Amino acid sequence: SPITHQPQPAFESHPLFVRQDIQTPINASLPNVTIFATGGTIASQGSSNTQTVGYQVGLGVQQLVDAVPEILNISNIAGYQISNVDSGSVNQTILLKLAHQINAELAKDDISGVVVTHGTDTLEETAFFLELAVNSSKPVVVVGAMRPATALSADGPLNLLQAVTLAVSENAKDRGTMITLNDRIGSAYYTTKSNSNALDTFVSVEAGQLGFFINQVPYFYFAPSVPIGATHFDLTNTTSLAHVDILYVHQDVDPALFNASYAAGAEGIVFAGVGAGGISAKASEAAEGLFNATGIPIVASRRSADGFVPSEDESFSIAAGFYNPQKARVLLQLALTMGYEYDEIKDLFAQNYPKP
Numbered sequence: 495s496p497i498t499h500q501p502q503p504a505f506e507s508h509p510l511f512v513r514q515d516i517q518t519p520i521n522a523s524l525p526n527v528t529i530f531a532t533g534g535t536i537a538s539q540g541s542s543n544t545q546t547v548g549y550q551v552g553l554g555v556q557q558l559v560d561a562v563p564e565i566l567n568i569s570n571i572a573g574y575q576i577s578n579v580d581s582g583s584v585n586q587t588i589l590l591k592l593a594h595q596i597n598a599e600l601a602k603d604d605i606s607g608v609v610v611t612h613g614t615d616t617l618e619e620t621a622f623f624l625e626l627a628v629n630s631s632k633p634v635v636v637v638g639a640m641r642p643a644t645a646l647s648a649d650g651p652l653n654l655l656q657a658v659t660l661a662v663s664e665n666a667k668d669r670g671t672m673i674t675l676n677d678r679i680g681s682a683y684y685t686t687k688s689n690s691n692a693l694d695t696f697v698s699v700e701a702g703q704l705g706f707f708i709n710q711v712p713y714f715y716f717a718p719s720v721p722i723g724a725t726h727f728d729l730t731n732t733t734s735l736a737h738v739d740i741l742y743v744h745q746d747v748d749p750a751l752f753n754a755s756y757a758a759g760a761e762g763i764v765f766a767g768v769g770a771g772g773i774s775a776k777a778s779e780a781a782e783g784l785f786n787a788t789g790i791p792i793v794a795s796r797r798s799a800d801g802f803v804p805s806e807d808e809s810f811s812i813a814a815g816f817y818n819p820q821k822a823r824v825l826l827q828l829a830l831t832m833g834y835e836y837d838e839i840k841d842l843f844a845q846n847y848p849k850p
């Protein structure tokens with residue numbers, strides 16, 4: 495019979511708590527999974543079944559689950575509507591709601607894992623944020639779609655089934671936050687969106703995928719392992735995140751951007767450098783001047799899709815190592831939020847550098 499999962503009393507009083515229940519049948523012999531819906535293409539509808547650009551977000555978590563009744567053959571589902579936005583509009587309020595609610599959910603003995611439905615554009619940022627903010631052996635799976643729910647060959651329903659499958663899989667434990675889309679399973683650490691339009695958009699070229707689905711069964715290439723530099727933050731009492739900007743470097747980049755970013759409130763800056771963290775002499779001078787004047791951490795990442803930014807002696811900047819700019823930003827943001835000193839931030843990034 496249909497049931498409504500009730501909110502946890504301890505969480506009702508939390509300032510960031512928002513909840514919308516869904517109604518699904520319950521089968522006591524199946525594991526429990528909680529879906530946190532945030533929006534994105536997976537929750538979008540077009541005006542025709544051939545429209546694959548320019549559609550509107552708006553489907554609720556109940557509709558996402560109703561579209562894939564097969565999910566209820568493998569799990570009992572509780573659903574929370576955290577937001578319903580394109581992922582370009584996901585912000586720290588949404589991220590903190592997710593972190594708080596997922597931590598509370600995974601602390602319950604009868605929950606096997608959680609799934610977050612999300613737009614793909616910034617999915618990797620949310621996944622990496624959750625990787626850092628959630629410390630559990632249970633699977634956290636972030637999933638999206640490249641085609642709206644109304645499209646011919648919509649990819650959302652199968653992606654969602656695979657995400658829930660992963661959330662109840664014993665083999666998916668101790669792998670942190672995972673990203674799944676188009677049969678592939680990736681780590682939140684290194685998976686990135688590679689194509690604005692294609693279904694097969696999530697890649698991790700250097701670090702590789704964790705696994706893939708065959709006939710809806712997840713197969714992993716490796717036993718669970720911990721990425722170099724893996725770390726977790728306890729955000730239990732956190733209600734806002736530090737302001738960190740990303741500046742994109744290019745020929746003739748305006749050196750004034752660094753001071754402008756600081757003037758607008760940035761507490762840290764990541765720049766997407768050319769090559770392995772490069773920047774013009776003039777911009778470098780401006781960035782160094784800002785660092786000397788304010789002491790705010792400035793992290794050098796790269797605008798290339800993949801690669802490593804090595805640390806340089808005597809540099810005013812902290813090398814991002816393997817982190818792309820958006821992941822370096824999340825790491826710096828959390829370190830600043832938790833009150834890390836400059837040297838601790840340097841060490842945090844250095845933990846990710848390859849060891850000889």
Ligand SMILES: NC(=O)C[C@H](N)C(=O)O
Pocket residue numbers: 533534535536579580581582612613614615616638639640641
């Ligand atoms: N494929 C997608 O999900 C793109 C969408 N614009 C988003 O919310 O990120």
